[in-house]
Each structure stands twice: as C-alpha cells, then as structure tokens.
Amino acid sequence: MSRSNDSDLQLFVDRLTARSVLDAEERQAILALRTHRLDLKARHDFVHENEESSYCCLIVAGLVGRFGQLNSGVRQITAFHIPGDMADLHSVVRPIGIGGLHALTDATILRVPHDAIRAMAARYPAIAEALWRDCMLDAAILMQWVVNVGRRDARTRLAHIFCEMAIRYGENRDVLTEYAFPVTQEQLGEAAALTGVHVNRSLKMLRESGLVTTSRGIVQIHDWQRLVKVGEFDPAYLIADTHPERQRRRFGAD
Amino acid sequence: MSRSNDSDLQLFVDRLTARSVLDAEERQAILALRTHRLDLKARHDFVHENEESSYCCLIVAGLVGRFGQLNSGVRQITAFHIPGDMADLHSVVRPIGIGGLHALTDATILRVPHDAIRAMAARYPAIAEALWRDCMLDAAILMQWVVNVGRRDARTRLAHIFCEMAIRYGENRDVLTEYAFPVTQEQLGEAAALTGVHVNRSLKMLRESGLVTTSRGIVQIHDWQRLVKVGEFDPAYLIADTHPERQRRRFGAD
DNA sequence: CGTAGACTTGACCTGCGTCAACGTGTGTGG
DNA sequence: CCACACACGTTGACGCAGGTCAAGTCTACG
Numbered sequence: 001m002s003r004s005n006d007s008d009l010q011l012f013v014d015r016l017t018a019r020s021v022l023d024a025e026e027r028q029a030i031l032a033l034r035t036h037r038l039d040l041k042a043r044h045d046f047v048h049e050n051e052e053s054s055y056c057c058l059i060v061a062g063l064v065g066r067f068g069q070l071n072s073g074v075r076q077i078t079a080f081h082i083p084g085d086m087a088d089l090h091s092v093v094r095p096i097g098i099g100g101l102h103a104l105t106d107a108t109i110l111r112v113p114h115d116a117i118r119a120m121a122a123r124y125p126a127i128a129e130a131l132w133r134d135c136m137l138d139a140a141i142l143m144q145w146v147v148n149v150g151r152r153d154a155r156t157r158l159a160h161i162f163c164e165m166a167i168r169y170g171e172n173r174d175v176l177t178e179y180a181f182p183v184t185q186e187q188l189g190e191a192a193a194l195t196g197v198h199v200n201r202s203l204k205m206l207r208e209s210g211l212v213t214t215s216r217g218i219v220q221i222h223d224w225q226r227l228v229k230v231g232e233f234d235p236a237y238l239i240a241d242t243h244p245e246r247q248r249r250r251f252g253a254d
Numbered sequence: 255m256s257r258s259n260d261s262d263l264q265l266f267v268d269r270l271t272a273r274s275v276l277d278a279e280e281r282q283a284i285l286a287l288r289t290h291r292l293d294l295k296a297r298h299d300f301v302h303e304n305e306e307s308s309y310c311c312l313i314v315a316g317l318v319g320r321f322g323q324l325n326s327g328v329r330q331i332t333a334f335h336i337p338g339d340m341a342d343l344h345s346v347v348r349p350i351g352i353g354g355l356h357a358l359t360d361a362t363i364l365r366v367p368h369d370a371i372r373a374m375a376a377r378y379p380a381i382a383e384a385l386w387r388d389c390m391l392d393a394a395i396l397m398q399w400v401v402n403v404g405r406r407d408a409r410t411r412l413a414h415i416f417c418e419m420a421i422r423y424g425e426n427r428d429v430l431t432e433y434a435f436p437v438t439q440e441q442l443g444e445a446a447a448l449t450g451v452h453v454n455r456s457l458k459m460l461r462e463s464g465l466v467t468t469s470r471g472i473v474q475i476h477d478w479q480r481l482v483k484v485g486e487f488d489p490a491y492l493i494a495d496t497h498p499e500r501q502r503r504r505f506g507a508d
Numbered sequence: 509c510g511t512a513g514a515c516t517t518g519a520c521c522t523g524c525g526t527c528a529a530c531g532t533g534t535g536t537g538g
Numbered sequence: 539c540c541a542c543a544c545a546c547g548t549t550g551a552c553g554c555a556g557g558t559c560a561a562g563t564c565t566a567c568g
Contacts, residue, residue, distance in 0.1 A: 068401035147322035150447030193404030
C-alpha cells in the first residue's frame with residue numbers, strides 16, 4: 001500500500017469542507033487516512049455491481065461513470081464522477097455496490113479502506129455527518145437523473161446534463177462555460193438513455209441553435225441563460241444548504 | 255404537538271433494527287423522540303420541492319410518492335413510500351427537499367423534528383450510522399429506478415415495480431404475492447414514465463400472460479418466478495447487507 | 509499512409525404518446 | 539332504492555420521437 005500524496009486527500013477535504021464545517025482536528029484526521037493510489041486505463045470497470053468491496057474510491061483525476069446494467073448487457077450510466085468525488089462513499093455503510101464504476105477516461109483513484117473511514121466516523125460525529133451529507137447530495141443528483149431520463153425529451157436531457165456539469169466542474173460556485181468532458185456520444189447516450197445516433201442529432205440541434213458546441217471532449221457553452229431555459233435546469237439540487245453558516249454543522253449545533 | 259402513539263415510532267425502530275444493530279438504550283432514545291401525528295387526505299402534497307423543512311415524515315399508514323416536477327407541471331414519481339419508511343430522512347443533513355412528497359392515498363404520518371434527530375445522532379454514533387444506512391438503501395432503489403425508466407420497455411418496467419413492492423411489503427423477508435397497492439394507472443404511469451393509457455395496455459399484457467393482475471388497488475402475482483424474469487428483477491439492491499451479523503453495526507466494530 | 513474508433517447523415521421502423529369514445533364501478537342525494 | 543355523476547379503466551386510430559441499420563467521413567495515432 002503506497003503512501004498517498006498529501007494533495008490527493010486534500011481534494012476530499014476540500015470537497016467536504018465546501019459543504020460542511022470541520023475543525024482542524026477533523027480535517028487532520030481525514031488527511032491521515034491510509035490510502036492506496038491507483039492508475040486506471042480508460043474503459044475499465046473497477047467496481048462491479050453487487051460485489052462487496054472493502055474500500056471507497058476517491059476520484060483524483062479523470063472521469064468515472066457509475067452504471068447499472070440489464071441482462072442484455074445494455075448499460076445505463078446513473079452518475080458522472082469527477083475529481084474530488086468519493087464515487088462509492090455509500091459503500092461505507094452498505095458494502096455491496098450500488099452499481100458498478102467504469103473509468104470513462106484514463107483515471108487516477110485513491111482507495112480508502114472502509115474500516116479506517118468507519119473508525120473515523122465513530123470518533124468524530126461531525127465527520128460522520130459530513131459524509132452522510134455528501135451522500136445525500138449525490139442522491140439529489142440521482143433523483144434529478146430519474147426526472148431527466150423519465151420525462152424530458154432528448155435535447156432537454158442533454159442540455160440539463162451540460163448545465164449540471166458546468167456547475168459541478170465550477171466547484172458548485174462558478175459556472176464553467178467551457179470545460180473538458182471527455183465522453184463519446186455513445187457514452188453520453190448511456191447516461192441520457194438515448195442511442196449514440198440520436199445524441200448526435202440532438203447535439204446538432206443544440207449547436208445550430210447556438211447553445212453549446214462539443215468537440216474533442218470539450219464542451220463550450222455559448223449562451224448559459226438560454227441553455228438553462230432549454231434544459232429546465234434549476235441548480236438548487238446541487239447546493240448543500242441554503243444557509244451554510246447556520247446549518248453546515250448540525251449534529252449538536254442546537 | 256400531540257403525544258405519539260408508542261407503536262408508531264416502534265415502526266421506525268423495527269425498520270432500523272431490521273437493517274442495523276441497535277442496543278436497548280439506542281432503541282429507547284428513538285422511541286423517546288418528540289413527534290407529531292398527522293392525518294392526510296389523498297392527493298395532497300405535504301412536502302414541497304425546494305422548500306426547507308424542520309422535520310422528517312415517518313409514514314405510519316397509507317402510500318406516499320416522492321416526485322420531481324417539470325416546468326410544465328408534469329410529474330415523475332421517483333419513489334414509493336410505505337408504512338415504516340422515513341420518507342425524507344435525508345432532510346436531516348440537507349434540509350432543502352429532494353423533491354416533494356404526495357399522499358397517494360389517505361395517509362397518516364409522524365413528523366419528527368430534525369433537531370431531535372440530530373441531537374440523537376450526535377450522541378449515539380450507531381444511530382447516525384443506522385440512519386445513514388437507511389438513506390443508502392433508499393439511494394440504491396433510486397439508482398434502480400433510473401435504470402428501469404431509462405432502459406427497460408413498458409412491460410418490463412411495470413413488472414420490476416411489482417417485484418420491488420412485493421419484497422418491500424414483505425418487509426424485505428418474504429415475497430408477498432398479493433398486496434394492496436392503491437395507485438391508479440395514471441399514477442403508475444407517473445412512476446414508470448409512461449402515460450396512463452400505455453400502462454393500461456401493458457398491464458393487459460401482463461395479465462394475459464398470467465403474471466399479475468391488478469384490480470381495485472390489489473396486486474396479485476400469479477407466477478413470481480416468471481415475473482422476476484420478465485421484470486429483470488434482482489433483489490440484491492433491496493438488501494442492507496449480505497452478512498448482517500458481521501456488518502450491520504460497523505462504526506467502531508473493528 | 510493506413511487503420512480504427514469516433515462522428516455524421518439518410519432511410520426506414522416501432523413503441524409509446526395523443527386523442528377520443530365508451531365501459532364500469534362506487535358513492536351520493538333525492 | 540334508484541339515478542346520476544364522476545373518476546377510473548379500456549380500447550381503437552393515428553402520429554411522432556427516437557431506435558435501427560447502413561453507408562460514409564473525419565481525426566488521432568502508430
């Protein structure tokens with residue numbers, strides 16, 4: 001088990017503290033976790049559905065998809081995970097997987113053992129709370145995904161995904177109107193529940209109406225306001241709390 | 255604020271202890287929570303999307319749907335909640351709603367204040383863990399919902415929903431081959447992302463192939479094995495843990 | 509410069525949506 | 539106890555968004 005690069009776990013601390021209040025000791029406890037750094041080739045599954053694991057995967061670099069699968073082998077991507085995401089944090093309390101994880105690009109992950117996280121969560125209730133909250137942000141995204149896939153047409157679905165990623169790549173603070181999103185149209189289809197062909201046609205419509213262009217894995221948003229409108233996008237579900245100063249640390253706060 | 259009927263909170267204790275190990279003191283702490291009992295008429299929203307709340311809702315009786323909504327007002331039901339479910343437990347750590355809650359039938363709920371739950375979770379790490387785990391079971395169902403709505407055809411989707419509810423109404427132990435599921439075909443459509451008309455046609459197919467009949471809110475499964483096959487149903491995602499005795503209580507267990 | 513994977517486009521097909529009519533069961537008031 | 543209403547279920551005719559198949563074209567890379 002290799003020593004982790006400090007800056008790798010710092011990614012996770014940054015993610016948590018953006019959503020929860022942690023004091024110096026708690027942050028230190030996270031940075032002290034044992035980890036194992038791993039480089040993955042694109043197009044490899046590294047967590048399998050319904051397989052028990054004993055560690056979580058922090059995405060350090062690259063793009064990862066969580067997916068479910070039909071008997072036929074057809075896949076549905078249920079979440080995109082970007083650097084800073086602990087892609088299967090849920091497995092700490094429920095070790096059999098919620099779907100598999102697939103490296104959409106070359107990726108680097110940090111494996112963090114469940115037992116170390118559990119020990120930490122038992123000792124620091126504020127960390128347990130922060131982890132739980134992080135999982136709930138993930139669940140909120142998942143709920144939007146159901147609505148997106150279930151009820152919106154192809155153009156709207158894709159616009160919604162581009163909006164979501166613009167906020168998430170902007171660390172939930174800024175809107176990134178240009179970002180690297182290295183998925184193929186086929187993979188976008190697996191996320192949006194469309195075929196690659198239809199993704200292509202829908203992207204063309206978005207391009208021709210001057211909203212977004214996608215080329216060589218770069219998304220360029222030309223008209224954020226209209227894209228938000230077309231995608232019926234409301235960023236509320238991505239926000240941890242409407243009153244951060246008051247509520248980010250809740251256990252025992254009142 | 256009325257005194258709760260003891261047996262109401264016992265529902266929640268039973269739910270948690272089916273998935274997590276809690277000792278007598280912890281169970282007692284849950285039973286001692288302040289609550290407020292409330293009767294709801296069918297077809298009323300009682301939690302609104304993106305509205306902050308200060309309590310969670312335990313379903314005591316009736317059937318409740320969690321839903322997201324498009325600008326057009328079209329709804330997508332993202333979860334069914336049955337008695338014993340804490341429908342918006344997530345709001346403890348993230349008080350702005352993940353979607354609204356709608357009473358599909360007359361229902362009775364128990365409101366439990368967030369601050370009481372938070373105080374309890376801070377004091378008893380094992381309870382925090384149990385609550386977090388419960389939320390993750392919910393998230394697992396949600397992920398399946400994405401796959402269901404995104405990738406399966408109408409007949410398969412409905413079969414999958416009937417399988418899921420058969421297990422959940424059977425308390426995740428037995429398969430109930432006959433159960434009350436008082437939704438209209440229109441509402442089933444809101445869950446399965448289909449129109450009422452197409453639900454009707456698909457139910458007809460399921461009926462004519464001798465798998466399920468639905469009538470006046472009663473689901474009768476005539477051939478569980480074949481229904482599982484048609485619905486591509488794998489109950490793994492409903493199970494808290496493959497090794498309950500070893501893993502249900504994890505914080506500090508090792 | 510060749511090859512393999514991704515993107516693009518056209519022609520055609522189909523599952524589900526839409527619209528509209530009609531059947532059926534249940535509760536309510538006269 | 540009837541009648542009437544109203545919500546739900548059922549069925550048919552038809553349209554369309556998106557799927558399927560197939561034939562290129564573009565681009566990165568060895």
